[in-house]
Amino acid sequence: MSGAEFVPLSLPPILIGTLAAIACALPGNFLVLRRQALIGDAISHVALPGIVVAFLLTGVVSTWPMMIGAAGAALVAVAMIEGIRRLGGIEPGAAMGVVFTTLFAGGVLLLEQSDTSNVHLDVQHALYGNLESLIWLDAFGWESLLDPVALDGLPPELIRMAVVCLGVCAFLWLFWRPLKISTFDEGFARTIGMRTGPLGLALVVVAAIAAVAAFDAVGSIIVIAMFICPPASARLMTDSLERQIAWSVLFATVSAVLGYVLAGYGPLWLGAEDAVSAAGMIATVSGVILALTALFGPRRGRAGQPQGA
């Protein structure tokens, strides 16, 4: 395929999808190890009411208010889960179930009640995003990558996603040792004076930021899939956290690129005319990778359990 078609139409969505996948998979590694995988699920459900409230307050569909709204909703949800868990003495899974369904229901109701018919804001968009529409109209081919005028017209989602992805990397790099120790042995981390509470909260906040940024670009379904599937597959490949993170980044990248290509070109190869949902396909590919690692991964069994049992 020619650069003239690929660079403006496919390169930006692939890059955005990949960056979003990596930004979610990185904190996802720790969430999976800490058995908090479903926090990602909860965060991406509650982003909807946050976005709707932001829209109702500002009256416009613009990025920053919505991201702040979604992040605010994520914090409200975490506070509600914690509150219900403590005040009611309810196990965390059930508390989470109560909170995210209620907030999501509230978001849907607000959306139906408010007059949003003339703006592009609906539940479907929130669920599966619109990766295919993030095109770079100023590009004419590979040479545009060096052209400052054309680079000015890059989709803003790409820049934002790159910044968030870098931020997530920086967080992991800065807090690597405490994160690692507190994830595997919280008791020990506390005895050597680490503040595991704030650290755990910081991890959730970083995950929420990644989720909200990715959510805006690619929809919540990829967010949940990327929080969990690449880290879970990577966990079945190795016992070392460093290598697990490297695997998860690789799996996230493969899912995003392969998923986008299959969604965009797969139907054409099969003789159909229209592309299918890229977000859904990326999630599906990550699931196929997980299934393969669960069947053949070298470290798929529990410790002490004979391999291949």
Added chain:
Amino acid sequence: MFDLGYNASLVALGAALLGIACGITGTFLFLRKRALVSDAISHATLPGVALAFIVMVALGGEGRNLFGLMAGSAVTAWAGLLAVTWLTTRTRLAEDAAIGAVLSVFFGAGIVLLTVIQTMSAGKQAGLEGFLLGSTAGMLRADAIIIAAGGAVVLALVALLHRPMTLAAFDPDYAVATGMNLRRIDLATMGLVMAVVVIGLKIVGLILIVAMLIIPPVTARFWTERSHRVALIAGALGGLAGGLGAVISASAPALPTGPIIVLTSFAFFAASLILAPGRGMIAAAAQHLDYRRRVHLRQGLLALAQAHPVREALTLRILRREGLIRADGVATEAGRARAARALVDERRWQLLRADPSTGDLADRYDGLTPIETVLTPDQIATLDRRLGPVPVSGGVT
């Protein structure tokens, strides 16, 4: 406003029956701490709905037959459940990761299939998005009858199976000892969860159906400590939320059924969280205040008895309010009597706790429990003999 049509009445009835079945079934999930498995099951229905549509169209049908769509959703929901079970038992992944992976991947695959349908026969697929959030508007009479009948059937099954499920949820070891097949009971529970999810798809939608399984049992837990009552109350709350939500939703436009049912359910939850006796927030706060008052009272009395000065403001206020000290801080007659009794009680406890042979009894010391509630009168008499003469004039009541 409440002049429901025949279809809407059937839907409300179906939603109420479904709510009861969900509340009871959800109780067993909740008590086994597996509430969120239902989230994976419900999201896994989406590819089934889409596949069933494609198959029915390929066979020359119209593709929107509710029964066919429900059958398709049941197939992939079951596959999703098996995938969660397989990932948790055969790999090192924890259940939460398995749930999250299954729900996102199945849902993603479902969305791919939905976009396939969009290109396949434009316009005809309009009904399928309704399964995401539920939609009862423009429902066919046959659909309403299927939902009402399905709700009744599931409810009957729950009534049939509730005894073994309760036992498995509370005392799995005992259940096994009495010859029950735990795996089969778990499978039956999951089968029921799947059935309510499939029936609820059209009304509540697959994203919110988990709320009907989770919120009522959590709410019911505030009101009782007994398993049977948790299930019954959860059923009642679920039925009420389902019926009421469906009626409210039918009463005005732009009130989607699923979200209204969930929010009604949450209203019950919030009310219980605040108001429930024993476990509610108000009751807990009252207990805390009462405990604090008793601690301050006791410490104040002990200080009075030993003629120590009391400086703590709250203690002084409590003593004054009870009429135990005068405004200037001097103990009243009643105050001196109570103080003396508190001191005797404290001395008896000290003696009891110093004696290693009384182990368990001594552990019940918390500085508040009167020793008379722990020991018999002759045990106290024995203690008093060892205590020697009581220094203050005790016996005054």
